């Protein structure tokens with residue numbers, strides 16, 4: 001009887017070895033993770049949904065076509081950062097901190113200055129500038145209202161979720177009136193919804209677990225920017241080689 005159990009145990013070990021040694025189909029340059037590389041080169045990316053994916057590289061703007069064989073079409077204009085929402089809203093900021101909203105053909109300037117911007121929908125637009133936080137009022141004659149707090153990156157989802165990170169890499173979630181700290185450290189953050197939050201620090205990617213005791217799980221891929229859509233679609237880029245990756249996980 002003992003011998004049979006030993007045989008069974010050895011067999012199980014062998015199966016585990018085989019399964020773990022089988023390479024995944026889509027492999028990044030480091031480890032077998034559920035990301036597939038998409039042709040092209042970008043330094044930063046934003047995902048509103050699978051239908052609204054935008055990126056920038058060297059001040060040039062690109063939009064995903066929906067066809068992986070010819071994935072990108074260049075959009076006229078120049079931006080340092082772009083943000084896309086599930087409802088089709090697209091805003092960006094240029095390197096001189098000017099603020100631009102896409103009208104479907106070209107860019108309309110909105111008064112003010114921001115270093116980073118995030119759109120969750122046409123009415124939910126936030127940005128940061130010199131550590132200060134601003135929210136779009138919807139009134140272009142007086143477009144921004146300052147929100148108390150200090151952040152270097154911010155992300156807004158279609159469901160109204162707002163998270164940010166401060167210069168000391170601390171992580172903050174907006175409650176509607178103030179900021180609650182979430183354990184951990186990140187330099188960049190992207191929220192698709194209240195339960196779908198991803199971030200980047202030092203080229204490493206983390207996903208929010210929802211658990212207070214262990215809020216972040218590392219995704220074993222090296223990326224420098226990440227975008228999460230309202231529908232759960234996740235894209236990332238690695239600015240070291242400008243490679244573009246789309247998450248194929250659940």
Ligand SMILES: *[C@@H]1O[C@H](CO)[C@@H](O)[C@H](O)[C@H]1NC(C)=O
Pocket residue numbers: 067068069070
């Ligand atoms: C994608 O683009 C390629 C190359 O232009 C084309 O042959 C193919 O039909 C397109 N696929 C779809 C689904 O549009």
Ligand SMILES: *[C@@H]1O[C@H](CO)[C@@H](O)[C@H](O)[C@H]1NC(C)=O
Pocket residue numbers: 139140141142
């Ligand atoms: C927009 O703001 C301006 C300046 O404060 C104000 O005069 C105007 O009434 C506002 N418009 C709306 C639609 O609230």
